[in-house]
Structures are given as C-alpha cells and as structure tokens.
Amino acid sequence: MAIRIPVSSYPHNIINTNIRSRSSSCSSDVKSSASSIRSKAITSSLKQQRKLKEKNFDLDLLPHLSPLQLTEEIASSFDLDVVVHELERLFNQPGAYPPHPYLPGPSSPSTSPGFSGHPVRVAYQGVRGSYCQEAAVKAFSPVCNAFPCIHMEDAFQALEDRTADRAIVPAENSIDGTIDRNFDLLLRHDNVEIAGELILPVNHCLLAVPGACRSDLKRIVSHPQALSHCKTKLELMALDVDEVPNAAEAARFVSENGISDTAVIGSVIAAKEFGLQAIEQNFQDQIGNFNRFLQLGLRPVLPGRRDKSPSGTWKTTVAFSLEKGVSDLFRALWHFESRNIAVTRVEHRPNQLNPVRAVKKETGTIRYFEYIFILDLEGKVSDPGLKEALIQLDEISGFCRVLGSYSCT
C-alpha cells in the first residue's frame, strides 16, 4: 500500500511558491464548443437581423422601450416571427427585468418545500423517461416539478432565465466516461454553480408492454450505450438487437403502439411514465455501473429545504488554466497534496480562448494543446487550508474559478 507522505517532508520552497505572471486575458468566459450550434436558430437569427437592417430599425433603441411599446413598435414594421424572436431575446437578457419574485434574495432564506413556497422547479437534460429525469425526481421528490430540456444548453438557460431553480445534468458514466459538453457549458456560464452531486447506480430494465412474456419477444432495442452495457445478457437471449437514438422515446413508441414482441432497455421511470412493465431489472452485465449527475443552481446557490443536508462530505470543484501549461499540473496538485486535501477527480477541457501554444525548439516548432483543468477536491471552499491552496493555485493560473462547493452523500 502506498503511504501518504506527511506535508512536513516536502520542501518549504514548494509550499511558498509565490510567482505571479498573469496574462491580461484572464477571462472566465470560455467559448461555446462544437455541438452547441443549432443551425435553425442561426438561420432564423440571421434572417431577422437582415430584416431589421433592411428596414433601418435602430436595434440599440429596443431595450429602452417598454414591453408594450416594443411589441407595438416592432409589430407595426415586421412579421410576427420577428416580434416573437425579439421579445424572447429581451426577456432572456440578464437584467432586462427585475428578478422573478419567487427567487428569494440572500436576506430572505427559503423555508418552503422548495423555493419560496412553490415546488422546486428542476430542469433536467433529456426527455421524459430518461435517467436524468430519474435523478431529478430522486434528488427532489416528493415535491418537485421536473421538466425536460432536450439540449444541454437549454438546461443552463432555464437557470439563467429563472424558469428553473435547479438543473440536473449528466456528468459521467463509470464505464463510458465524461459528458464533456456539460463542463464546457459550466465554464461558459459564469452565473451557474454546482450545487450538488448525485452518484446513482444504473438500473437498466427490460421494459415491455403489460402482459408480454419473455417468450413473446423477438427484438430488443435501446441506445447503443445501454446495449453495450448489456452485451453478455443480450447474447444469451439471442434475439434481434437494434440501436435507437433514444431509449425513452423507443419506450414511449412501444407502449403507445402496443408492440408486444419488442422490449426496450430503459429506466424505471420510463416504465412508470409510459405504462410499461419491467420484465427484468438490473439487466446490465457489470456491477460498478454508475451515473454521476451534477445539480446546478444560479450563483449564489440558495439552499432549498429539499437539498442535501450539510452534514455529508463536502466537495469543491475548481477550474483553472496553467500559465506554464500541463507540465505545471504537478505544482497545482502540490498545493492540495501539501495540505492533505484529497483530489478526487482531474478533468480537462480545451482552453478555447487559447487552444494551442507553439514553442520553438532546436528540432523545430512543437505545439502543445492548452487545457482548462477541473479538479474535484474534498472539503469546503471556506476551510482555511482549501482557501489558502486556492489562492496559491490562482497565482500559477491564467484563469481560476471555483465552480461550486457542495455537500454530497
């Protein structure tokens, strides 16, 4: 067994490294990554901008008009879709309107089941019947109003525009790895913070219409990921196996059309949502198949009464870039190691503001990719040791932001 070396045996000069050279580009805003683009939205937005331009409409004036004036002003000159688009844009603009009354300020802590008397409104990334819905319901039941967001961005947006108090997004599967996109979005949304973590065992169920027997089945369908988790059992069953892009949607289809020869591998909640029976639970091959979800909230995260109690283990997630690149990760980790703060996860995403560093060497130009590192640390951000370590980390970082400090059980 490896032994943890006590702090005192590391040299003092590492603990006290206090070398600062921050670039002026110390921005916390990291651009959106690839899959975010939705062409329809772009097309529509571009068309509308052209229309406004053609009509010589002063775009800068719009925010200064009242909603009613605005509606009348635009409606008098443009098509209905332009009106709707502009109203949506203004409504979603931060600060355009006073905060919604249901989100209490820091001086009025919530004592309601959720936030200010209404059930917790939880946006989850996915569709009805997905594992993410299951996580949302498990985290906030019995009093919660969970609603789906098909695109990951939409779950973040629901927090930003305050139509949700919390968002649940998938972060990782223990067998398949990280859902990178949500970390990019977290880096991009300064106002959104990690409010908690949920690690839930995957329970792949064999779902069929009520009354269907195993012997009726000719085909099993699911998402490729779920099928691969059940590979051995599927081989034993020796039925046709088909991939579908969305298991929950397939469950709904099977139910609505009463297809009795087809089973879907899906969640318990899909069975409940679509009136299917679970012929078999825990159909996956491997134990140790877990999903990790992040619970997100708008900064500063306000505790709802249904949130996990602060008596559990605390975790802090910090994102940072390194002035000297990856080779300085050792130094970054040292700040935690030297204070006996356990690092439980080391993630990285491209540093989209500054993706590549080129260095001339005698053998030619070497290119190094630049990353934002994301560390999970055990402890509360207010713990003196962790606080100190984060200050020192900041000194070797071009960018450094605490993404959340939360209790998890």
Added chain:
Amino acid sequence: MAIRIPVSSYPHNIINTNIRSRSSSCSSDVKSSASSIRSKAITSSLKQQRKLKEKNFDLDLLPHLSPLQLTEEIASSFDLDVVVHELERLFNQPGAYPPHPYLPGPSSPSTSPGFSGHPVRVAYQGVRGSYCQEAAVKAFSPVCNAFPCIHMEDAFQALEDRTADRAIVPAENSIDGTIDRNFDLLLRHDNVEIAGELILPVNHCLLAVPGACRSDLKRIVSHPQALSHCKTKLELMALDVDEVPNAAEAARFVSENGISDTAVIGSVIAAKEFGLQAIEQNFQDQIGNFNRFLQLGLRPVLPGRRDKSPSGTWKTTVAFSLEKGVSDLFRALWHFESRNIAVTRVEHRPNQLNPVRAVKKETGTIRYFEYIFILDLEGKVSDPGLKEALIQLDEISGFCRVLGSYSCT
C-alpha cells in the same frame, strides 16, 4: 513566470518510494466501451451461432480444416451468408494463418518506400474526403495506399489482421477536445502501439461545384463541429445553415448532383476527391484550431522509410491505473517531475475492469470513480531517467503499459 524547481530541492524520500502492493487483477485488457456495439453484427452473429448449433456442427473443428475444406464443409450445410461470415472470422483470427509475406520480421528491416516493397497501406478512420484521409496522405505521400474505415474499431482491426501497415486515427481537436473512443480501443488492443503523432492545422474550406460563385450560394452545410468552428463567418454570410452528419459525404452529394446553390465546409482533400473548388480556404473563425492524429502500428512498430526521422523530439505515452486512486496522481507525476521529464498531456479514461471504489466513511459510503490515466511524456522510453521513472510508476499502479514511444516533429 513560474520557475521550475530543480530536482535536488525535492526530498529524497519521494524519489525513493518503493512501496509495492499489486493486485492480481493486473490485466492490460480493458473492455470495449459503449459506442462500439453494432447491433446488426451482433444480431447476425447470434443468428449464425444458432444455425450452427441447430445443425450440430462442431465449431471447434473449423479452424483445423484447410480453407478449401472449410468452404466446402460449411457450404454443404449452410446458407451463403454463414459461409462468408465464418471465412471472415477465420481469416481475421490472429495466428490462424502464417503472417502475410509482406510484413518483414525484426531481422529484415525494410528498405522499401513502405514495407517490403509495397506502398504503405494506411487505414484511416473516416470516409473519403475526411480530415483523417488528409492526415494519412500528408504523413505517407507520395507512395501510400490509404483506405477508409468507417468504424474506429475497423482501423484497429486492419492493423491486427495485417491488411494495413499503419492506421491513422483522430485523437483530439484543440477546440473540441479528445476523441475518447480511440484511447479505449488503444487500451483494449494490446498489439497496437502509437508509432507517431501528427498535429495539423484545421483548414476548413468553403467547397462548391466548379464555376459556382459566392453570390450563387443560398445554403451552407457541414458537420455541427465544422459549423461551430466557422460561426462568426457564417453569421456574416447570412445564408441558410444546415447540419449534416458527415461533411465529406455532403461534398460528394453536392458534386455528384451539381448543386450550385450549396457550399460544404470541408477539407482540401474532399475538394480533390469529389472535383469541387475551394471558394475560400481557412474559413474557420479561430487561429489555434488544430487536429491531433495518432499514427498506429502493430507491436513491435517497424519503421517504414516514410516514417518521421528519429531526429525530432521524442514522446512516450504511458497508461496506468493507480492503486490508491486519483489522489495518487500527484505521486505518479512526481516520478517524472523529479527527473525533469516534462508531462505534456494528462488524459483519463474509465477503468472499465474496476469502474468504482466504494469507501465507508463516518458520513456514509463515498463512491469514487476509477480511471486509467494516460500521460504523454517528453523523451524516449529507452532514456535511462524515463526508464527508471516508469519502473517506479509501475510500483504504484495496478496496471501500467507503455502505449508507444515515437518521434514527432
């Protein structure tokens, strides 16, 4: 600027950690991850196994028959598709037939343009006209025979069954991040080794049929990733933008059907392959947009004359798990830091053989996900310092394997 602290100032006791407690599950075989499954193949394979079973055919006997006997034997009893499937299976089985004569043994180093007189056969992951084809041609031109493999697995398989001398697979984009799947495959294929690295600037071209002008264009199509890389320029053009699952396929379609109002964002090689013109090159918004490709070979990697000369910088890639989990990554990095060996990349993939560790604490059971870490190190595996560091790394690892040591310019 941060200062690199010299080795001598770190305490000796860290350098000499020599604590060994290896689990018996020190297997280098890591299971295939989710997206690998292809249901059609499973279905077909299961059906064939059933057919063979129903006919009481002795499956174990098959490999002992000559190819001719085998064909006759199976064909006499089964459908044609079973014959084809079984022949394919046997042909692909390692060791079923003597190695192909064109792959020289270690005692007969190649002096030909590629391997033993034939052009280098390069399998690339993707379709004709993809960036991966561009990388394959750039790495091995003018004498290479590059062929596409739609599925990532197929590029690995082409090496294993020796239908390819090299495979080129995408590893990372500087803006979008890692192609995780190829690292899982690399961990799973013990026989496959990294033979080189190619970092190429992305050159997104605006491709249209010959003679088409910008003013003819009404629509631009590409893969979501390429579209997001060109977001700002697309907004300026104010045309319809549509996502397609494959840009190279779209380029072929536009060309074959002479669609003059649609441009495709794609590679230079797509223009060449499908007879399109590049209306604009480097259409992407951001400088610093690079793709990193891995060049793979069958272990031991035999140098072809077209491979990069060994005068460039050397890199070694090592994969390992940590007995004590992520919190020991600091210790792992120390072995390199203490020898002034630069770590240029720190990747992780799920440890699929042992994905989760549950630890009982006073606050309840805490679950930690377990990872295989993959480090890129500057240096040759035969350098005495790196060799020593790898031995020490192995001592704190449940699994440790050098994935390749290669020159890169």
